[in-house]
Amino acid sequence: MTTDQLVFEIKRKKSFLCIGLDVDLDKIPSFLLEEEDPIFSFNKGIIDATHQYAVAYKPNIAFYEAYGLKGWKSLERTIEYLNQNYPSIFTIADAKRGDIGNTASMYAKAFLETLNFDSITIAPYMGRDSVEPFLDFPNKHAILLALTSNEGAYDFQTKKMNGKFLYQEVLETSKSWKNSEQLMYVVGATKAEYFKEIRKIVPKAFLLVPGIGAQGGNLQDVCKYGLSPDVGLLVNSSRGIIYASKASDFAEAAGKEASRLQKEMEAILEEWL
Ligand SMILES: O=c1ccn([C@@H]2O[C@H](COP(=O)(O)O)[C@@H](O)[C@H]2O)c(=O)[nH]1
Numbered sequence: 001m002t003t004d005q006l007v008f009e010i011k012r013k014k015s016f017l018c019i020g021l022d023v024d025l026d027k028i029p030s031f032l033l034e035e036e037d038p039i040f041s042f043n044k045g046i047i048d049a050t051h052q053y054a055v056a057y058k059p060n061i062a063f064y065e066a067y068g069l070k071g072w073k074s075l076e077r078t079i080e081y082l083n084q085n086y087p088s089i090f091t092i093a094d095a096k097r098g099d100i101g102n103t104a105s106m107y108a109k110a111f112l113e114t115l116n117f118d119s120i121t122i123a124p125y126m127g128r129d130s131v132e133p134f135l136d137f138p139n140k141h142a143i144l145l146a147l148t149s150n151e152g153a154y155d156f157q158t159k160k161m162n163g164k165f166l167y168q169e170v171l172e173t174s175k176s177w178k179n180s181e182q183l184m185y186v187v188g189a190t191k192a193e194y195f196k197e198i199r200k201i202v203p204k205a206f207l208l209v210p211g212i213g214a215q216g217g218n219l220q221d222v223c224k225y226g227l228s229p230d231v232g233l234l235v236n237s238s239r240g241i242i243y244a245s246k247a248s249d250f251a252e253a254a255g256k257e258a259s260r261l262q263k264e265m266e267a268i269l270e271e272w273l
Pocket residue numbers: 020022060094147148149150186187188210211212213214215236237238239240
């Protein structure tokens with residue numbers, strides 16, 4: 001999907017909501033465990049009940065790898081289901097990969113070609129040649145970890161290097177890479193006070209913002225300085241939506257929570273656009 005198509009969908013749906021499909025078999029309604037593929041059945045229920053409120057879905061790959069071959073099959077079925085039934089939805093493989101170029105090319109092929117995700121999250125620590133293979137795929141996107149939502153972000157990302165914070169160096173340097181217009185960045189909602197500075201470095205880039213809901217980040221705080229002229233935000237909630245209810249009404253409850261967030265986003269966009 002091109003960035004222009006994503007912006008079009010955001011404006012059409014009046015939403016910049018991304019829903020995280022982080023499926024834990026210990027947390028889904030127990031009746032689903034009797035199904036042949038409980039993870040896919042759960043995801044299908046969530047997607048069908050929430051797609052009108054969201055512009056993106058983000059399965060975190062760890063939650064599928066944890067269940068071995070079965071988990072990988074469920075991931076495949078989920079992305080196929082999204083691509084076939086909701087082709088205007090932006091898809092993110094939250095895989096946080098990063099390796100030498102030769103290996104990075106195979107990660108890129110796996111997620112952007114074979115599984116056909118629109119984008120993948122990347123740890124930028126290994127530098128330019130570990131990221132550029134992901135940018136060789138037209139209309140696909142690499143989402144670099146810049147300033148993450150967790151406490152450990154302060155261990156390295158806010159340490160100074162050449163007078164700049166490491167996360168600032170990631171943003172600045174990556175702008176010079178080949179096809180850098182296909183880059184997006186992860187910035188945690190729990191770090192809202194940094195958005196003003198981040199927008200000075202990447203005024204137009206899309207930011208994937210996890211950390212509202214279960215991690216305590218606040219949507220209004222993120223939007224205060226995080227919005228760009230073309231919105232430029234994908235705000236993610238995973239547990240806050242998909243586990244809104246653990247009973248047979250799980251899909252309906254997820255739909256209600258997604259609708260609540262979409263309405264809040266619509267009000268923000270009405271003032272912004
Ligand atoms: O800085 C980061 C980067 C990625 N994540 C991922 O986003 C979701 C958040 O889930 P919630 O349940 O809404 O807390 C999850 O997949 C994380 O691995 C992040 O939280 N922070």
